[in-house]
Amino acid sequence: MILKKSTKLLGILLTLSLSVTVLAACGSKQEVKEDGKAKTITAKELKDKIGKSDWVVVDTRENDAFNGWTLDGVKRGGHIKGATDFSAAWLKADNKDKDKRLDDALKTKGISAEKNVVLYDANGKDAKEVGDYLSKKGYKNIYTYDVKEWAKDESMPMEAYTNYQMLVPASWVKDLVDGKKPETYKGKEYKIFEVSWGDETKSPDYLKEGHIKGAVHINTDEVEEGPLWNRISDDRLQKFAESSGITTDTTVVLYGADSMPSFRVAAILKYMGVKDVRVLNGGTAKWKNAGYELEKTSNKKTAVASFGATVPANKGYIVDLPQAKEIIADKQGSKLVDIRSWDEHIGKTSGYDYIKPKGRPAGSVWGHAGTDNSNLDDYRNVDNTMRNQDEIIAMWKEWGITPEQRLSFFCGTGWRAAEVLTYADVMGLKNISLYDGGWNEWSGNTGNPANPIETGEPKKQQ
Known part of the structure; x- marks a missing residue:
């Protein structure tokens, strides 16, 4: 009889201990349920956590859904306002630098093991895949959420890219x-x-x-x-x-x-x-x-x-040399944005075997690109989808580039800059264009005194 009572008492104490542990980790008003390694969270609780420094909300779906498409039966397209993205599709990407780029993405997006991480999806698979990936990296405080519930409630804020x-x-x-x-x-x-x-x-x-x-x-x-x-x-x-x-x-x-x-x-x-x-x-x-x-x-x-x-x-969508010079001359409201690698921008290399001069149009600003003229890693996720809008704007801000300015993008011969122009269009920027001739035209291929050139590391514009 004494043994039976002791066993029963031990069970009660263990239950109370587990309850206290959950409450301490999640707050006394939060109701969580175990779901494998992650816990589920309600819409109300999630809304309360958005914007708090020790919480990060992550959209794990295909980036198309994050951008605005209504996929997997979700009533409204786009992402939860305040969420960042880390797609399960990235984990399957065929990219030789995948591990490094995924680590860099976690750091940039503020997804760290010290925070409470809410992973949401609409198919019941994406969040689990990302959750398993993070668990292997030592993440403990992982929660999952079904975004279909959020999207049904029109009062819950969601964002989609303009175009x-x-x-x-x-x-x-x-x-x-x-x-x-x-x-x-x-x-x-x-x-x-x-x-x-x-x-x-x-x-x-x-x-x-x-x-x-x-x-x-x-x-x-x-x-x-x-x-x-x-x-x-x-x-x-x-x-x-x-x-x-x-x-x-x-x-x-x-x-x-x-x-x-x-x-x-x-x-x-x-x-x-x-x-x-x-x-x-x-x-x-x-x-x-x-x-x-x-x-x-x-x-x-x-x-x-x-x-x-x-x-x-739609003539203004692509501009030529005279307009590029006008944009550079407008020191306040316009920017000629260089979508080439850093080494091309500072004049370490021209980037092309058929372009001899090195440097940049004097007065242009660096807008990021990739490591060379074959990629645009700074603008793409590891699966080559468009990078998060907020991160693109943050990159630009470092160099004094803002969305309300008149922006004309250029590269060596127009390919990289055309992609960034499209992304700017997707984001809803209005006064944007492609400087078609780019460095190939500006440099005159043999050097043109009428088109001044700069080399060396520029100062960031504030």
């Missing part, structure tokens, strides 16, 4: 191909293009690996030419559009193994006057990772009689 529709998820393209009417699509004629340099036999995607059903190949030589690699003349651009079956009202979807050429063509099409230009966020890898089929047939272009407008119908 999120410009970057599309693979599922959106799949719905389009299958004859459905996906979100934001107005049901007009569409065209899908795989974009890369060279003809379709040289494309790493088009015939070798296969392409999205119905996609037609675009060789970047069709819209730009050397030696400056500026866009071709307006008359020739109009003929390119008509021969490709593109009008001002065509929904154009662009993608490729490397997305940079797609953004180059996207910027030119917008300059021409195409109203609905989309790029597959993350490129071909996202289509393959979703398990969607590829075809290897050669699809030919179907011409149209008229583009529907005189090119350029």
Whole structure:
């Protein structure tokens, strides 16, 4: 009898001890439930924690959902206001620097083991995957949440990028191909293009690996030419559009193994006057990772009689040398933003074997890029999707670049800068453009005294 009473008393004491431990860790009013290694949290509790220094709220879904798309049955698109992002898809990315970049992302986003970390998703999988990853790194205070509950309540604040529709998820393209009417699509004629340099036999995607059903190949030589690699003349651009079956009202979807050429063509099409230009966020890898089929047939272009407008119908979207000089001369409200590597910006290298001069246009400011002219790691997540808007703006702020200024982006020959221009457009910036000629034109390739050049490390502008 005494043994039975002692055992019962021990059980009561253990239960009380566990309760005290949970309350101490989570606050006396917080109700948590064990869910594997993580705990669940209610919407009310989550709302109270947002913005507190010892809590961080993390969206673990595909970045398309974070940007604004209504995926996985969520009623409203976008992310919980105040949340950052760390997608489960990043853990599967094919990137040789993945581990380092993931560690850097955790640091930049303030996701640390010392904080309480709330991971949310809508499919019951993403948060668990990220939670397991963090647990292996020693994180203890991990909570999970289903964002569908939050999205149902219109009083709960959510944010989406102003023009999120410009970057599309693979599922959106799949719905389009299958004859459905996906979100934001107005049901007009569409065209899908795989974009890369060279003809379709040289494309790493088009015939070798296969392409999205119905996609037609675009060789970047069709819209730009050397030696400056500026866009071709307006008359020739109009003929390119008509021969490709593109009008001002065509929904154009662009993608490729490397997305940079797609953004180059996207910027030119917008300059021409195409109203609905989309790029597959993350490129071909996202289509393959979703398990969607590829075809290897050669699809030919179907011409149209008229583009529907005189090119350029959106002239200010791309500017040339005279406008670039005007932007530099405006010391207050404008910035000519250099989207090249730091070594290119300070004149350590030109970045190109066919460009001899080194340096930057005098008066331009550094806007970040990547380690060399082949990547844009500072603007991309590890899976090559668009980086968090807040982090992009924070990068710019270090160099005196602000969203309300007139911003014109340039690089060596327009590819990297076109991608950043699109991201700025997605973010809703208004007074933005691409300086098409970039360093190749400004430098004159042999040095042009009329275009002053600076080298060396600049001072950050406040």
